[in-house]
Amino acid sequence: MKKVCVLGLGYVGLPTACMLAVQGHRVIGVDVNPRVIETISQGGIHIEEAGLKTMLQAAINSGALVAKSEVEPSDVFIIAVPTPLAADKRADVGYVESAARSIVPFLAAGNLVILESTSPPGTTANLLCDTLAESGLKPGKDFHVAHSPERVLPGNIFSELVSNDRVIGGITPESAEAARELYESFVDGEILLTDATTAEMVKLVENTFRDVNIALANELTLIASEHDVDVFEIIDLANRHARVNVHQPGPGVGGHCIPIDPWFIIEDSGRADGLIKRSREVNDATPLRIVDLVADLVGAPAGDPADSKIKISVWGVAYKGNVDDTRETPATSIVTGLKKRGFDLGIFDLHARHFDFELDSLENAVDGADSILLLADHKEFSYLDPQEVGRLMRRRMIIDTRNCLDPQKWKDAGFEFYLFRKKM
Numbered sequence: 005m006k007k008v009c010v011l012g013l014g015y016v017g018l019p020t021a022c023m024l025a026v027q028g029h030r031v032i033g034v035d036v037n038p039r040v041i042e043t044i045s046q047g048g049i050h051i052e053e054a055g056l057k058t059m060l061q062a063a064i065n066s067g068a069l070v071a072k073s074e075v076e077p078s079d080v081f082i083i084a085v086p087t088p089l090a091a092d093k094r095a096d097v098g099y100v101e102s103a104a105r106s107i108v109p110f111l112a113a114g115n116l117v118i119l120e121s122t123s124p125p126g127t128t129a130n131l132l133c134d135t136l137a138e139s140g141l142k143p144g145k146d147f148h149v150a151h152s153p154e155r156v157l158p159g160n161i162f163s164e165l166v167s168n169d170r171v172i173g174g175i176t177p178e179s180a181e182a183a184r185e186l187y188e189s190f191v192d193g194e195i196l197l198t199d200a201t202t203a204e205m206v207k208l209v210e211n212t213f214r215d216v217n218i219a220l221a222n223e224l225t226l227i228a229s230e231h232d233v234d235v236f237e238i239i240d241l242a243n244r245h246a247r248v249n250v251h252q253p254g255p256g257v258g259g260h261c262i263p264i265d266p267w268f269i270i271e272d273s274g275r276a277d278g279l280i281k282r283s284r285e286v287n288d289a290t291p292l293r294i295v296d297l298v299a300d301l302v303g304a305p306a307g308d309p310a311d312s313k314i315k316i317s318v319w320g321v322a323y324k325g326n327v328d329d330t331r332e333t334p335a336t337s338i339v340t341g342l343k344k345r346g347f348d349l350g351i352f353d354l355h356a357r358h359f360d361f362e363l364d365s366l367e368n369a370v371d372g373a374d375s376i377l378l379l380a381d382h383k384e385f386s387y388l389d390p391q392e393v394g395r396l397m398r399r400r401m402i403i404d405t406r407n408c409l410d411p412q413k414w415k416d417a418g419f420e421f422y423l424f425r426k427k428m
C-alpha cells in the first residue's frame with residue numbers, strides 16, 4: 005500500500021482519492037480551493053456524484069483520506085487538475101504546470117507522478133517532465149512519470165473507475181509498469197500499457213469521435229425536419245444495423261470534455277480546418293438553432309422586447325441529464341439567445357447548483373408559460389404529471405430536444421408536442 009497525494013479534488017480527483025483510500029492506501033487530497041478542503045474535511049461534498057458522500061465519509065472517518073491545501077512527501081502523486089480551453093482555442097495547461105511545480109520540493113527518488121488531466125499530445129513528456137526536472141531528479145531515470153487519462157462518466161464514476169479498461173502511457177516502460185501496479189489495486193477492467201503521448205491522444209480521439217458523431221446527428225436533425233420526420237426514430241432504426249452507431253442529437257454539446265478535447269487534438273496538428281473543426285462548428289451552432297426553433301414554433305415576442313409577454317419554461321440546464329454539471333452547457337447560449345429575443349424565461353433544474361442565470365422552482369418556472377423547452381434529460385421530468393404542469397401554463401406546448409418524454413402522455417393532457425421541429 006502506498007502513500008498517494010492526489011492534486012485536484014474535483015469530479016475526477018475526489019472519487020479517485022476516495023477509491024484509493026478505501027482500498028487501503030494512505031491518501032492526501034490536495035486542492036488550492038480552501039472551500040473544497042473545508043467541505044471535504046467535514047465529510048461534505050461540493051459536487052454531485054452518486055455514492056460519493058458515502059465513500060468520502062468512509063475514507064475520512066477511517067483516517068485513510070486527509071484533505072489539505074499543501075502537498076506532502078508521498079510515494080505517488082496524481083494530478084487531476086483542470087485543463088480548460090483558452091480563448092485562443094488551445095489547451096490551458098497552466099494548472100498542470102502549477103500542480104507539477106507544487107510537487108517539485110517534495111519529489112524523491114523512486115516516486116511516481118501520474119497525470120490524469122486530459123492534455124494535448126506531448127504534455128506529459130515535455131511540460132510535465134520539464135517542470136518536475138526542476139527538482140534536480142531525472143524523469144524516467146530517478147522517478148517514474150505516466151499519463152493515465154480518465155474516462156469516467158459523471159453520474160456513474162465509482163462503477164466506471166473500477167470496471168473501465170484503463171490506458172496507461174509511461175515516459176518509459178518502467179513508468180507505465182509502476183502506474184499499473186497502483187491502478188491494479190482497484191481497477192477490474194483491462195489495463196493497457198503504452199507510451200505517454202499515445203495515451204494522451206487516445207483520450208482525445210475518444211471524445212473527438214463522439215463530437216464528430218454528434219455533429220452528424222445534429223446535422224441529420226436539420227435534414228429530417230425538412231422531410232417532417234422524426235430524427236430520433238431514424239437514428240434508432242439505423243442503429244439496428246450491426247455496424248452503425250449514430251449518436252443522439254441534442255441542443256448542443258456541453259461538459260468538460262467533448263466540446264473541448266477536439267481542440268486539443270488539432271491545436272498543433274496542421275489540421276486546423278479539417279473535419280474535426282467543422283464538427284465543432286456544427287455543434288457550437290446548434291444552441292442558436294434551438295433559439296430560432298423556439299421563435300418559429302412559439303412565435304417571436306412582438307414589438308419592443310421589453311414588452312414581451314411570451315414566456316418559455318426552460319427545463320434542465322446541466323449539460324446532460326442526471327448530473328449537476330453546467331460547464332460548457334449549451335443552455336447558457338440558449339438562455340442568452342432567448343433573452344436577447346425578448347422572451348420571458350422561467351428556468352428550472354433540480355440537479356444544477358451553479359448556472360449563469362437565476363434558477364426558479366418548477367412552479368415558478370412553469371407559471372403562465374407559453375411553452376416548455378426541455379434541454380437536459382433529467383429522469384425526474386418523465387415522472388411529472390402533464391395535467392398538473394399544464395394547469396399552471398398559459399399554453400400547453402412542449403419542445404423536447406432530448407427525446408426524454410413520452411409524447412402520447414403529454415398529448416393526452418392537451419399539449420402540442422414537438423421533438424425538435426417535428427410535431428408528434
Ligand SMILES: NC(=O)c1ccc[n+]([C@@H]2O[C@H](COP(=O)([O-])OP(=O)(O)OC[C@H]3O[C@@H](n4cnc5c(N)ncnc54)[C@H](O)[C@@H]3O)[C@@H](O)[C@H]2O)c1
Nearest residue numbers: 012013014015016035036037084085086087103121122154
Ligand atoms: N469531469 C469529468 O467527467 C472528466 C472526465 C474525464 C477527464 N476529465 C479531466 O480531468 C481533469 C480534471 O477535471 P475535473 O472535472 O475533475 O475538474 P474540476 O474542476 O472538477 O476539479 C479540479 C480541481 O482542481 C483544483 N486545482 C486547480 N489547480 C490546482 C493545483 N495546482 N493543485 C491542486 N488542486 C488544484 C481545483 O480547485 C478543482 O477543485 C481535466 O483535465 C478534465 O478534462 C474530467
